[in-house]
Amino acid sequence: MYLLFGTKKILLIDSGATVASTSFPIRKHVEGIINRWCLNNKKQRKDLELVVAHTHNHLDHIAGDGQFQSQLYTTVVGTSVEDMSYFFKLSKWPYSIGTFALDNQRQLAIIPIPGHENASIAFYDCATGLLITGDSLLPGHLYIANFSANVDSIERLLYFIESNNLNVSAILGAHIEMTQTDKVDYPIGATYQPKERLLNLSLDHLHQLNNELQEQWKAGFDQRHKAYYDAFIVDPNPSQLPPYPSDGRMAEHGFILLPLSTLGLVWISHKPMFRTPHDFQLVFTARVTYSNLNHLLLPTNTSILQNQWTILPDLWSLNNLLNGNMTTFSAQFFIGNFEQESLNDSG
Ligand SMILES: [Zn+2]
Ligand SMILES: [Zn+2]
Secondary structure, eight states, rough: EEEEESSSSEEEEEOOOOOOOOTHHHHHHHHHHHHHHHHHHOOOOOOOOOEEESSSOOOOHTTHHHHHOOOTEEEOOSSSSHHHHHHHHHHTTTTOOEEEEESSSOEEEEEEOTOOOOOOOOEEEEETTTEEEESSSSSSSEEOOOHHHHHHHHHHHHHHHTTTTTOSSSSEOOOOOOOOSOOOBTTTTTTTTSSSSOHHHHHHHHHHHHHHHHHHHHHHHHGOOEOSSSEEEEEEGGGSSEEEEEEEEEEEOOOOEOOOTSEEEEEEOOOOOOOOSSSOOEEEEEESSSSSOOOOOOOOOSSSSSSEEEEEEEEEHHHHHHTSOOOOOOOOEEEEEESSSOEEEEO
């Protein structure tokens, strides 16, 4: 989240990942900073408007909005393309460039960059040279929900900077997911990230990203892939990548099964190996139906795998499951590891 000050307006970019003001009092915190600023700058709060806008419409960037809605001297910009086009006067999304003035000295440019999300925008602060890119460019995974839109957006963003001869002092994203070791990220969901990579990226990184996207675009759909750079990982969503060869990885695949509820919800993990056809780690949830087992024993302590179940399905293609072309299968249940001596309980 970024809080930018002018003498007429204050801009909060993104409102956080938590709704509850008790555990995440974002408005209280922001108003505290504003009041201190007012004191230091001999301003009155009522003479300043706080505008809450967003880099994009993902829940972890907009969850705090409710705390700002219907508050005095506060405007919350909507999160849809329509709302933002209206507020920032973008007549031709995504090709228009908007402007937003914090005062006469401090102007921001608003550049639509759909791709990570439909309503993604970047903010360029003309006064400081900061380019705020949300989740579209950051030291971490650059998840791409719409590949062709993203290629176009990053190219336009770079063109906007270069054709206007703008100085970029730093590119600031919205998350840090990389370690200080090049190309190495933290596991997804990590809550402890010692030795994080620096948040700041530079114009060189925008060039790197643009070159990678342009190359993949020219190479065609079948060549599209995840790409590792020192400071970020270009990571198109599975729907944007070519499917795995159908009927590939045909085998009897073993899975570990962990019952999650008495209603048959289970967590299933493929037992991966280094060689094909088992060279894919895949974890998913599923529902057990038509079971001739009375019930699956629920583990009493999920941090220890008691009552380990494994399943051995029939012969089928793991790729078909990965591509979403297979949504059900039948399997035999084993208490313990099916590869060792264990109780076979067909289900
Ligand atoms: Zn996002
Ligand atoms: Zn995010």
